[in-house]
Amino acid sequence: MNKIILLKHRPSGKPTLEDFKFSEEEKPTPKDGEILLKTLYVSVDPYLRGRMRDEESYIPPFKLDQPLESSIIAEVIESKNSNFKKGEFVSGLLKWKEYQTAAGNGLNKVNKEAAPLTAYLGVLGLTGITAYLGLKKIGDLKGGETLLVSGAAGAVGSVVGQIGKIMGCNLVGIAGSDEKIERIKEKFGFDDGINYKTANDMKKAIGAACPKGVDVYFDNVGGEILDAAMANINKFGRVINCGAISLYNEEKKPVGPRHEGTLIKKSVLMQGFTIMDYVKDFGPAINQLSTWLKDGKLTYSETIVEGFENIPQAFLDLFEGKNKGKMIVKV
Amino acid sequence: MNKIILLKHRPSGKPTLEDFKFSEEEKPTPKDGEILLKTLYVSVDPYLRGRMRDEESYIPPFKLDQPLESSIIAEVIESKNSNFKKGEFVSGLLKWKEYQTAAGNGLNKVNKEAAPLTAYLGVLGLTGITAYLGLKKIGDLKGGETLLVSGAAGAVGSVVGQIGKIMGCNLVGIAGSDEKIERIKEKFGFDDGINYKTANDMKKAIGAACPKGVDVYFDNVGGEILDAAMANINKFGRVINCGAISLYNEEKKPVGPRHEGTLIKKSVLMQGFTIMDYVKDFGPAINQLSTWLKDGKLTYSETIVEGFENIPQAFLDLFEGKNKGKMIVKV
Structure with a gap:
């Protein structure tokens, strides 16, 4: 059977x-x-x-x-x-x-x-491809920029961080335990990390970890962490809305601060990323990820x-x- | 003196x-x-x-x-x-x-x-240029699409609508009186209009006026009208956050439904548009607008x-x- x-x-x-x-x-x-x-x-x-x-x-x-x-x-x-x-x-x-x-x-x-x-x-499947194509197609990440990642210890977030490192960015990750924060710094090359479960004020914590502001925010969680990231976003910032795990189990339509004012004032782009929109780009993405994996740049x-x-x-x-x-x- | x-x-x-x-x-x-x-x-x-x-x-x-x-x-x-x-x-x-x-x-x-x-x-100044460059740089508007415009009877909105018409789009405008709705249909070529002051349910009203959904939303107002537009946005929709007049006089940080879920599900782009980011594009924009004005395509x-x-x-x-x-x- x-x-x-x-x-x-x-x-x-x-x-x-x-x-x-x-x-x-x-x-x-x-x-x-x-x-x-x-x-x-x-x-x-x-x-x-x-x-x-x-x-x-x-x-x-x-x-x-x-x-x-x-x-x-x-x-x-x-x-x-x-x-x-x-x-x-x-x-x-x-x-x-x-x-x-x-x-x-x-x-x-x-x-x-x-x-x-x-x-x-x-790393060579949907999660790695999501990290690579999200950063490339929406994030338009450039060397020297500050990249903030939520769910940074997760499958997608940890690859996002490593690609940011390869590109020479300042990397800050958000995760839910001190042990995860240690790991993303030691294993994935993050410059700094924030434990959202113990931080008193996420807006201030992100501000302190990103003294030059946030250029690109790769969002795997949505909700209040997105709000705190938006409060620190730079002019011409880009937000990759890749996931919203904080909302997936909500039955009511979740409510939060409105972001349209920030979008206008800071000329910010927010865009939903869904890997199935980019199937034709999977091949090149897997090639690049495989090369990095072989070269030991990706773990x-x-x-x-x-x-x-x-x-x-x-x-x-x-x-x-x-x-x-x-x-x-x-x- | x-x-x-x-x-x-x-x-x-x-x-x-x-x-x-x-x-x-x-x-x-x-x-x-x-x-x-x-x-x-x-x-x-x-x-x-x-x-x-x-x-x-x-x-x-x-x-x-x-x-x-x-x-x-x-x-x-x-x-x-x-x-x-x-x-x-x-x-x-x-x-x-x-x-x-x-x-x-x-x-x-x-x-x-x-x-x-x-x-x-x-029409040949900042408002006309805003309409033209907002649609071009963020909206990426294509003929046959449904274009929804708030503040449609206003200085920017009325030009947005006419450019949509020139491009062969299905045009729906939102304004604050029946007289304005009449005017945008008669004078500016909108196919349909919604008076947000008398509509019982903006989400349903937009759904009825845009039976194929909203491909591009040119937002001059923000707030609850943006929420209603987002509830009708199509896959790959684009939202041009050009203004948020409904929020300008608010002293507290305004609150509303979270949009990150819709952004992800529908692969939607929202981007703040500020004309001062595009000063180098003013010349070509004014040329195009002047030509349309001379040809009687723009009023x-x-x-x-x-x-x-x-x-x-x-x-x-x-x-x-x-x-x-x-x-x-x-x-």
């Missing part, structure tokens, strides 16, 4: 284990043109919370009583498709199933020799949880900040 | 006549290299409210007990500068004085034969108030929406 995980309820507020349902189905058999995949590594990501809502977005919502899906590394264990061979590894948006068949479109082969398989879910953290049955809990733990870097479940 | 108008108090909330002081000084005499200017037309603009605050912005604040200034058309009545002749007309940022001397830098000569002098304060409204002593009241009337198009004081 094949274990699968379905969406049982649409969460209200913070998701719980009750929102997921474990089930079994018969192990599938590939038809002509298909391959049989064995799930090896499952990426859990904050944006999945959005797909649990029944609302239109850049990607369709999950359906009730249907399997969830996310980025997965899988092994081809049987092939009836001449483009794939048994023993090859692929990455792609796949279902939360131990085994599944696929026609092959939308899957990318990954090379186990070039980098560890899990890197293709992180990464990951938290690997073991066991297919722990996928939902690993997802929930994201909202508690329990992960260091990319959260991955090894099946 | 020379009449002048000074800033007496920094307004708290809505400015009043008490914030201004009338005074007299000796009529100035030009030195070598200077010209003597007689003020003919004075532009009053919402953005001047910002300069009355003692805070850093893209343009320095007015000083207490010093003359205010704004865009003015003046006649050269005496010249000790070989670049200017007696009887020529100039436009520029000049002081609220009946007569003043100037060295000539920052002044542009205007041609009375090519267009009425007041046009150089409106404009203006409200002309008579009398130097009425400059402060004309400014206050802007916040009551008493003007039709550009508000100008004829001295």
Whole structure:
């Protein structure tokens, strides 16, 4: 039998284990043109919370009583498709199933020799590409500028910081524990860090850490930290709205200070970044990230949880900040 | 004696006549290299409210007990500068004085034969240039798109609408009276209009007037109308934050729904537009606007108030929406 995980309820507020349902189905058999995949590594990501809502977005919502899906590394264990061979590894948006068949479109082969398989879910996957293209397409980051990053110890934030370092920027990261702040400074090259859970006044804390103001703010969290960043933004500042994890579990429309006055006074740009708008740029992005990884300019953290049955809990733990870097479940 | 108008108090909330002081000084005499200017037309603009605050912005604040200034058309009545002749007309940022001397830098000569002098304060001046460059530099407007404009009957908004029409867009304007809505449809070519003072639900009203959603929102007002526009914004929408008149008289930091979720979900760009960032683009903008004006593709409204002593009241009337198009004081 094949274990699968379905969406049982649409969460209200913070998701719980009750929102997921474990089930079994018969192990599938590939038809002509298909391959049989064995799930090896499952990426859990904050944006999945959005797909649990029944609302239109850049990607369709999950359906009730249907399997969830996310980025997965899988092994081809049987092939009836001449483009794939048994023993090859692929990455792609796949279902939360131990085994599944696929026609092959939308899957990318990954090379186990070039980098560890899990890197293709992180620094060489959607999170690394998000960091690179967000900075490039919206941030227009230049050497010598001050780059502020929230969620700096997270999968995206830690790559954003390292790219900022490669580009010669002054780097300040925001994260939720002193231990994370230490890590981003030691491991990812941040010049300074702010623990938002212990800072009394985030506006002042950012001002102190960024004495020349903030030129580019890479925002993974939204909410009050965005407000504090906006209070320190420079003329011609750019805000990359990449994530808003602080709001994802809110059921009411969240309220905060209006930013239009600052946008006008400081000629600031704010733009939402969604990686799926830039699919044609993935190739060059992965090439650049691979080169940096090979050259030792890029490093990464990951938290690997073991066991297919722990996928939902690993997802929930994201909202508690329990992960260091990319959260991955090894099946 | 020379009449002048000074800033007496920094307004708290809505400015009043008490914030201004009338005074007299000796009529100035030009030195070598200077010209003597007689003020003919004075532009009053919402953005001047910002300069009355003692805070850093893209343009320095007015000083207490010093003359205010704004865009003015003046006649050269005496010249000790070989670049200017007696009887020529100039436009520029000049002081609220009946007569003043100037060295000539920052002044542009205007041609009375090519267009009425007041046009150089409106459709061929900062307001027309703002409309043109805001749409071009931030809006990236394309034919067939839906363009929503707030303050649509105002000096900037009415030009924005007409440029949208020239570009073949679907045009919806927001203004504060049924009479203004009639006027923007009849005079400026808007396809539809919304009276925000009588609409029960601006979000629904915009949805009804823009059945294909909003591609570009040219925002002159900020606040709740911006929120309603954001609720109808399309994927890849662009918001030009040009003005926020609804907030200018607020003393507390205004609060509203957070937009970062919409920015991300819809890949929306919001950017503050300040004309002083684009001084090098003024020439081509004026050329294009002049051509459209000559070809009859562009028309404009203006409200002309008579009398130097009425400059402060004309400014206050802007916040009551008493003007039709550009508000100008004829001295």
